Every structure is written in C-alpha cells, then in structure tokens.
Amino acid sequence: MSDAALASKIPHVDYLVLDDGDPYLVAEECTSCGARFFGRRNACAACFATEFTTVPIAREGTVTAFTIVAFAAPGVPVPFVASVVDCDGTSVKGNIINVDPDPANIQTGMKVRLATYSLGTDDNGVEAIGYGFEP
Ligand SMILES: [Zn+2]
Numbered sequence: 444m445s446d447a448a449l450a451s452k453i454p455h456v457d458y459l460v461l462d463d464g465d466p467y468l469v470a471e472e473c474t475s476c477g478a479r480f481f482g483r484r485n486a487c488a489a490c491f492a493t494e495f496t497t498v499p500i501a502r503e504g505t506v507t508a509f510t511i512v513a514f515a516a517p518g519v520p521v522p523f524v525a526s527v528v529d530c531d532g533t534s535v536k537g538n539i540i541n542v543d544p545d546p547a548n549i550q551t552g553m554k555v556r557l558a559t560y561s562l563g564t565d566d567n568g569v570e571a572i573g574y575g576f577e578p
Contacts, residue, residue, distance in 0.1 A: 471495040501531035540575035
C-alpha cells in the first residue's frame with residue numbers, strides 16, 4: 444500500500460522533484476564546464492563532455508523574459524504566460540501561473556517562485572503534477 448501511496452503523485456517531467464518537502468527542480472550540470480540542462484543528456488551542448496552531476500535549482504527567481512500566448516494546439520487553454528526565469532543564475536523555462544494572464548500583471552524583473560499544479564488524475568488515482576512559477 445505504501446508504494447501505491449508514493450505513486451499517487453508523479454511529476455510531469457523527470458526534473459521536477461516531489462519530496463515530502465517543497466517541490467524543486469533539478470538540473471544536469473556538466474562536470475567539465477558547469478553548463479546546466481533540464482532532462483537527461485548524452486553530451487554537453489556547450490563543450491561535448493559526457494559527465495553530469497545533478498544539482499538542485501533555487502525555488503525563487505526573477506522573470507527575464509515572457510510572452511502571453513494567445514494561440515496554441517487544440518485542447519491547450521489560452522491565454523497563458525510562457526516565461527524564462529533566472530533562478531539564482533540558472534535559466535528555467537516555465538509558465539507563470541496563478542496570475543491573470545494580462546500584461547498589466549507581469550513584468551520582466553518581477554520575483555516569482557516555483558509552484559506546482561495538477562494536470563489531471565488517471566483511472567488508478569495517479570495524479571500528474573506540472574510546475575510553473577507564481578508571483
Ligand atoms: Zn560542458
């Protein structure tokens with residue numbers, strides 16, 4: 444039963460960590476040049492080295508770029524806010540959530556923090572968890 448309880452929530456991407464504490468992202472960091480990537484890599488896109496270590500990413504950050512997306516694939520609710528957030532030096536792509544997607548509410552330089560939300564639950568009661576950033 445404990446396995447089922449543990450599996451009741453799964454991250455939508457493998458670089459989102461859902462522990463008992465606050466959720467956080469992890470990056471693959473090249474041991475040769477320090478470049479960071481999200482998701483497993485076979486080689487570093489910056490220096491072609493093949494050794495990586497996993498590093499936790501700061502949960503707070505600053506919006507460096509954003510766009511309000513008004514058109515998307517069928518089934519994807521619009522508008523939403525796609526953004527790039529600088530998390531203590533690491534650039535992270537993610538949507539800004541829990542805010543009205545209006546240009547009056549979002550600025551570059553604004554402080555945001557990691558937040559998670561439910562993407563839905565399957566027939567076995569397993570809930571998929573996505574991430575975004577909230578003001
Ligand atoms: Zn590298």
